Amino acid sequence: MSVKVITVGEQILGKNEEKAKENKKLLDKNGILTVNIMSSPGAGKTSLIMNSIKQLGKKVRIAVIEGDVASSVDADKINAAGIPVVQINTGGGCHLDAFMVADALDNLPLEKTDLLFIENVGNLICPNNYVLGEDVRMMIASMPEGDDKPLKYPAMFADSDVVVINKTDLQPHLDFNEDAFRKAVTGLNADVTIFPISCKTGAGVDAWLEWLEDKVKSKKGK
Amino acid sequence: MHEASVTESLLNLALDKAKEAKANKITRINLVFGELSGIVAECVQFYFDVISKDTLAEGAALNFEMKPAVIRCNKCKKEFKPVDQDWTCPDCREMSIDIVSGRECYMESIEVE
Numbered sequence: 001m002s003v004k005v006i007t008v009g010e011q012i013l014g015k016n017e018e019k020a021k022e023n024k025k026l027l028d029k030n031g032i033l034t035v036n037i038m039s040s041p042g043a044g045k046t047s048l049i050m051n052s053i054k055q056l057g058k059k060v061r062i063a064v065i066e067g068d069v070a071s072s073v074d075a076d077k078i079n080a081a082g083i084p085v086v087q088i089n090t091g092g093g094c095h096l097d098a099f100m101v102a103d104a105l106d107n108l109p110l111e112k113t114d115l116l117f118i119e120n121v122g123n124l125i126c127p128n129n130y131v132l133g134e135d136v137r138m139m140i141a142s143m144p145e146g147d148d149k150p151l152k153y154p155a156m157f158a159d160s161d162v163v164v165i166n167k168t169d170l171q172p173h174l175d176f177n178e179d180a181f182r183k184a185v186t187g188l189n190a191d192v193t194i195f196p197i198s199c200k201t202g203a204g205v206d207a208w209l210e211w212l213e214d215k216v217k218s219k220k221g222k
Numbered sequence: 223m224h225e226a227s228v229t230e231s232l233l234n235l236a237l238d239k240a241k242e243a244k245a246n247k248i249t250r251i252n253l254v255f256g257e258l259s260g261i262v263a264e265c266v267q268f269y270f271d272v273i274s275k276d277t278l279a280e281g282a283a284l285n286f287e288m289k290p291a292v293i294r295c296n297k298c299k300k301e302f303k304p305v306d307q308d309w310t311c312p313d314c315r316e317m318s319i320d321i322v323s324g325r326e327c328y329m330e331s332i333e334v335e
Contacts, residue, residue, distance in 0.1 A: 006243050008329040012232045012253075094224050125260045126224040129327065151307040155258050158321060187309060187317040190296070 016130055019098035023105060023133025030110045032063075033219040034118065035212075036134035038156065040149075041122030043142040044166040046074045047199035048208075049117050053081050055209055056115070060216055063113040065104045067096040067121045074119065084108055095127040096120050115216050124153040128160075136215065142167040143174050147181035150188060158188045162195065164208065169198040225265035228327070232266075233274055236332050240278050245334030248279040252333075256326035257291040282332075291324030 011017065027034050037045045046066075053062055063084040066075040075087035086104040088096060101118060108116070118134060120127045128137070139160040141149050144167060150157040157163065163185055165178065178196065185192055193211065197204035232253065240248050255261045263286040274280050294301045295311035296318040302311065310317045 003249060003333050003335055004243070004245070005331050005333050006239050006245075007331045008235065008239055009331075010235060011328050012228055012235060013327060014235070015231060093227060095227075097227065129224075129259070148307075151309060154307075154309070154321070155260075155325060183317060184309070187319060188321075190318065 013129060016098045019102055020131040020133045023098055023102055024135075025133075026105060026110070027116065027133055027135075030113065031220045032110060032113050032116050033136070033212075033216045034116045034132075034134040035136040035138055036118045036120060036127075036132050037138050037140065038120045038124075038127045038160075039122060039140035039142070040124050040145060043122070043140045043145065044164075044199050045119045045122065045140055046077060048140060048164065048166065048197075049119060050077060050081065051199050051202070051205050052117070052209060052212065053078070053083055055205065056213060057081070057083065060213065061112055061114045063108045063110075063116050065096075065101060065108070065116065065118045067100070067119055069093070069121060084113070090121055094121055094123045094125065095130050096132060097130045098132050101132045114220060115212070124149070124156050128156045135219065136161050138162040138164065140164045140166050141181070143170050143176040146175075147177045147184070150181065150184035154188050157185050157192075160189065160192055162193050162211075165194065165196040166199055168196050168203060169201045225261060226269050228261060229266050229269035230273060232329060233270065233277070233279055235329055236279055236282075237277060239332055240334050243334060245278065247335045248282040248332055249335055250283045250285060250333035251279070252285045252287070252330040254287045254289060254326045254328050254330055256289045256324040258321065258324040259327045261327065263288065287330070289323050289326050292322040293319040293324075294322050295319055 039045050064078050066087045070089055072087045075085045078085040086107050088100050137160045195208040236251050297316040298314040300313045309319050
């Protein structure tokens with residue numbers, strides 16, 4: 001039998017991108033600002049969400065999608081704060097994809113939501129390759145991880161709209177060079193907005209929330 | 223680890239294309255991955271051998287074309303390959319860059335019978 005070559009020329013993750021567009025359309029229709037939060041494990045994704053809920057929760061209707069390899073520890077915390085939350089357990093998978101998020105959206109009160117946080121699986125390798133339908137891509141880098149992370153995981157930082165430097169309260173104990181970190185991040189991504197914060201002490205959280213609330217308002221206004 | 227889902231996606235894409243062409247068998251899949259895509263070819267091959275079993279793609283050869291990372295200095299526009307994660311321009315020493323290539327993750331073609 002003769003061999004035939006079929007030209008494909010398509011992105012391998014093209015189906016994910018299509019699904020993400022559908023998610024985005026649904027979220028746009030409901031005027032929901034969606035933030036995809038990515039970081040290594042333990043950088044402070046859940047802490048930042050909890051901080052944001054505490055301070056913004058009375059003004060803005062928040063919902064959360066929690067991605068984790070296993071367990072519902074994070075979702076339980078958010079649920080206890082009275083916020084609608086859907087837990088996605090990826091069962092070993094190292095990132096969320098648009099299909100998982102689509103299923104989660106079916107189980108959230110979208111018409112009663114202004115702001116959706118999607119907490120991705122803690123990982124710096126691949127979550128950025130899977131668009132979910134978000135408006136804002138956010139990276140949290142915590143000071144104990146070191147200031148060289150943007151150089152080691154350039155794609156994650158190059159794709160982010162916002163980079164939060166968390167755990168600034170630990171600065172006196174660390175060699176983290178904030179100038180070097182900022183230089184590396186802005187070198188990869190000139191348009192990025194950087195917020196140094198401490199979820200522990202609350203330092204810098206206001207500036208981040210002000211920025212976020214503005215985005216929520218302009219999304220609602222559309 | 224993430225190769226599992228990438229492999230599943232590429233298998234489905236190849237099977238769709240083969241079915242469209244009413245092919246009986248996929249003999250080869252030509253893939254292009256960039257150095258910065260985080261994809262390890264051996265891993266993809268491993269998962270592929272497992273999940274392509276009993277499909278039109280069982281036994282197909284995977285051909286990987288790996289693209290190196292190429293970045294461009296925003297200041298002097300020189301294109302260069304980063305060495306040891308040093309993103310500083312070797313010419314003007316500026317560290318402000320665009321990633322030109324190295325993030326590829328696509329299927330170029332399949333060969334079928």
